[in-house]
Amino acid sequence: MSDRRGPDHRAGKIMTPDEIVGRLESGMTLGIGGWGSRRKPMALVRALLRSGVTDLTVVSYGGPDIGLLAAAGRIRRLVTAFTTLDSIPLEPHFRAARERGAFELVELDEAMFMQGLTAAAQRLPFLPIRAGLGSDVLRVNLLLRTVTSPYDDREELVAVPALRMDAALVHLNRADRFGNARYLGPDPYFDDLFCEASDTAYVSCEQIVDAGRLAEHAAPQTLLISRHTVTGVAETPKGAHFTSCVPDYGRDEPFQKAYADAAAGPESWAAFRARFLAGSERDYHLAVRAWHKEQR
Amino acid sequence: MTRAAERTVTRAEYCVVACAEAWRDNGEILASPMGTIPSIGARLAKLTFAPDLLLTDGEALLIGDVPALGAASGVTEGWLPYRKHLTMVLGGRRHVMMGASQIDRFGNQNISCIGDWARPRRQLLGVRGAPANTVNNPVSYWVPRHSTRVFVEKVDMVSGVGYDSAAAAGPSATRFHDLRRVVSDLGVFDFATPDHAMRAVSLHPGVTLEQVREATGFTLAAVPDGGLPYTREPTDEELRLIREVVDPRGLREREVRA
Numbered sequence: 001m002s003d004r005r006g007p008d009h010r011a012g013k014i015m016t017p018d019e020i021v022g023r024l025e026s027g028m029t030l031g032i033g034g035w036g037s038r039r040k041p042m043a044l045v046r047a048l049l050r051s052g053v054t055d056l057t058v059v060s061y062g063g064p065d066i067g068l069l070a071a072a073g074r075i076r077r078l079v080t081a082f083t084t085l086d087s088i089p090l091e092p093h094f095r096a097a098r099e100r101g102a103f104e105l106v107e108l109d110e111a112m113f114m115q116g117l118t119a120a121a122q123r124l125p126f127l128p129i130r131a132g133l134g135s136d137v138l139r140v141n142l143l144l145r146t147v148t149s150p151y152d153d154r155e156e157l158v159a160v161p162a163l164r165m166d167a168a169l170v171h172l173n174r175a176d177r178f179g180n181a182r183y184l185g186p187d188p189y190f191d192d193l194f195c196e197a198s199d200t201a202y203v204s205c206e207q208i209v210d211a212g213r214l215a216e217h218a219a220p221q222t223l224l225i226s227r228h229t230v231t232g233v234a235e236t237p238k239g240a241h242f243t244s245c246v247p248d249y250g251r252d253e254p255f256q257k258a259y260a261d262a263a264a265g266p267e268s269w270a271a272f273r274a275r276f277l278a279g280s281e282r283d284y285h286l287a288v289r290a291w292h293k294e295q296r
Numbered sequence: 297m298t299r300a301a302e303r304t305v306t307r308a309e310y311c312v313v314a315c316a317e318a319w320r321d322n323g324e325i326l327a328s329p330m331g332t333i334p335s336i337g338a339r340l341a342k343l344t345f346a347p348d349l350l351l352t353d354g355e356a357l358l359i360g361d362v363p364a365l366g367a368a369s370g371v372t373e374g375w376l377p378y379r380k381h382l383t384m385v386l387g388g389r390r391h392v393m394m395g396a397s398q399i400d401r402f403g404n405q406n407i408s409c410i411g412d413w414a415r416p417r418r419q420l421l422g423v424r425g426a427p428a429n430t431v432n433n434p435v436s437y438w439v440p441r442h443s444t445r446v447f448v449e450k451v452d453m454v455s456g457v458g459y460d461s462a463a464a465a466g467p468s469a470t471r472f473h474d475l476r477r478v479v480s481d482l483g484v485f486d487f488a489t490p491d492h493a494m495r496a497v498s499l500h501p502g503v504t505l506e507q508v509r510e511a512t513g514f515t516l517a518a519v520p521d522g523g524l525p526y527t528r529e530p531t532d533e534e535l536r537l538i539r540e541v542v543d544p545r546g547l548r549e550r551e552v553r554a
Contacts, residue, residue, distance in 0.1 A: 035378060062422075082422035089421060098409070098419035107408065109427035111382045130386070130472070131428030134457035134465035140413050155468045186356035187377040 012177030012211075015232040017047035017281065020202045023232070024053045024167055027076075031163075031198050032060040033170030033191035034243065037086045037251055039183075040065045041171035041204045043239035043281050048074070050280075059163050061113065061190070063243060064259065067093035068277075070102060071269065079106040079163060081113045085256055092263035108160070109137055116163035117190055120197035126159040133158060168198035171240045172225060173248055175205040176214045179230025182222045185246040195229040204236040206248045238285060254295060255288060305530060307481060308333060308548040310500040311440075312538055313530045314479045316341040318393060318436045324348040326358075326376075326384060328392035332551040334438045334479075335365060338393075339542045340534060352376055365543050385425060388472055391434040393479075394426060398451040399437060401494045401514045403475040403487055405430075405456030413453050426455035431462065434474045440551050442480035444513040459492035481552045482508050484527055489517045498527040 021044070024030065034040040045065045054074045060066055062083030069075050071093040083094040097103060108116065109131045119127040128147055138144050138158070147159040170191040175181035181203045183191070195201035203225060215223060239245075242252040242259065262272035276287045315337025319327050327338040327349045339362050342349045350373075353359050358374030376384070384390050397420055398406040407426060411417030429435050435456060439446050454461055462473040478485040483499040495517035496508060505519060530538065538548070 080422060082424045084421060090419070095419040098416055101415045107413075107423055109423055110378075110425040111386060111428035114379065114382050129428075130431050130468060133427075133431050133469035134454070134461040134473075135423065135427035135430075136408075136413070136454040137423055137427050140453070155471075156466055157468055186375070189378060 013179050013230065013232045014177050014208065015234050017044050017204065017234050017236060020044060020232050020234055021047045021051045021053065023200065024048065026053050026055045028166040029057040029059065031165040031168035031194045032058060032065045033168065033189060033194045034063065035061045035189045036084045037063040037243045037256065039171050039189060039240050039245050040243040041169040041239065042241055042243060043236035044169045044202065044204050045069065046277065046281060046284060049277060059165055062091065062094065064091065067091045070094055070097035075103045077104040077106065079108065081108050081110040085260060087251065087253060088256065088260050092260050106141055107137060112158065112160045114190060115160040117193040117197045119160060119162035120164040121193050124162060126161050128157040129160055130157055163197060165198035166200065168194040168201040170194055171204045171245065173206050173245065174209055174214060175203050175233050176211040177208060177233060178211060179203055179227040179233045180214055180223060181205060181225040182214060182218060183224050184222065188224045192224050195225055200231040201229055202232045203230050204234045204239045206237055206239065206245065208233065208235040236281065241288065255291065305535065306549060306554050307500055308552040309530055309535065309538055310527045311479060311481060311552050312336045312340060312548055313534065314484045314527050315393060315438060318477050319346045319349055319391060322346055322349065322391050326350040326390040328390055330394050331438050331440065332547050333440065334393040336538060336543050336548055340537055343537050344534060364541065365547055366545065385428050386432050388433045392429050393436040393438050394429065394456060396437045396439055396446060398446060398448045399439065399478065400448055400451050400458060402458035402460040402492055403494065404451045404454045404458030404461055405437060406451035406453045408453040408455045410452055423455040427457065430457040430473060431469050432472050434476050436476045437478045439478065439480040442482040442511045444511060447512040447514065449514045459487055482511060493517045496524055498525050500527045
């Protein structure tokens, strides 16, 4: 019998953001983790913008991930409960795209969305919830149905369909090369559910640490994501920028404001794209650093 | 400054007291205020007549102290990430005070979009948690600028469920549906009428009923003989807590100007 405590020579699942995006195809249903302008896998979204992948159904508690993809015309259908920059309530690209009828919207309540992810993770066709009853969510989403409890209460509830995805993108603070991943901030959001509810899942992280050292100095429940749900892992320092990734960094509020201001008009947005989004991920961070120097 | 001048209560401070009153006798539940004045109100309630309330730091922590608005909390008493927060909504141990881009006479609220949903004239936030909130836990509303643009005959996208919509949807929708009050910069309103149509409960000092009617896009339920009372005065202690402890930077005066 071999020594199972010996060095671990398994190759792992490390990929570059461009390799991850290379696994995505136009027309896919893509989940994006995080919440609003918090811990969004922005480096992967930027890599997606550099690719030709389009015609996507995107499932997200929306933030600038949705704004950027909408501005680039990559979304055919959006499944969400909101799209916001948090400190700036209205996401300008999302708003403009909706007002010009750029994509189909499936608008769900936040708790309905969670129920849909949970149903998908558990391979159920739907899960019931009270939320949605009496609201126009049921009026505008023609696919939504209700279900009657088989028990004595006979309650009629909303049957939220499973939000099953082809691929999910999430960003965590730390991961090992096998795809186990930790969050260090106060909120896991729904990133583990996104991975479990998706046929493939890709984790970007601030830092890849040696396997076996991931749990050092940490409570085990911060190990949010387990490798059996992960297809690939990428190290992308500042990969959630300009959204927050506490405690590694907070939201870059001045830059987020510059993003939102630039989104107001076609010329200012073209200038923003040319300056920040035309090159590689490294070019992006250099351009952001230079921009911050100018603001002093 | 003279003592009389110190005691002069601003409109924003009446609004704070009116919001705080929403959480009176609520017991050991989460107060979820959205907006500056509701946040001051919830903290004032916790410091005075509703000490058992739970409050969050606006992120994922339940706080055990009552810091000034904008200041960091020094005491964490619990963990409430979004997944637990949503579960708490569904369990009903929470009273949220939401904003409203539009609200109608039966308390239907819209924060999603203005115009036809299929191609909105103005996209707003999306429904967020309003559909779940309104059929699961007590809900109140805060409107910092009372106008016919907000108080409308019919909302464009029912996000928060009103009394008529809940009734039409059936017993599962009405079972835990409970709209408590609407506070605006002009007065306090509720739905305690036979058909749950909105009525004025009190006016803030300096506001006339005529002014409220002009700023409301539907007919409010009849006012009782003898007219309406004014929104209650803050006590000296409440005024001190608002000005010195909860909102020393005077953020309330930016949300509702004198």
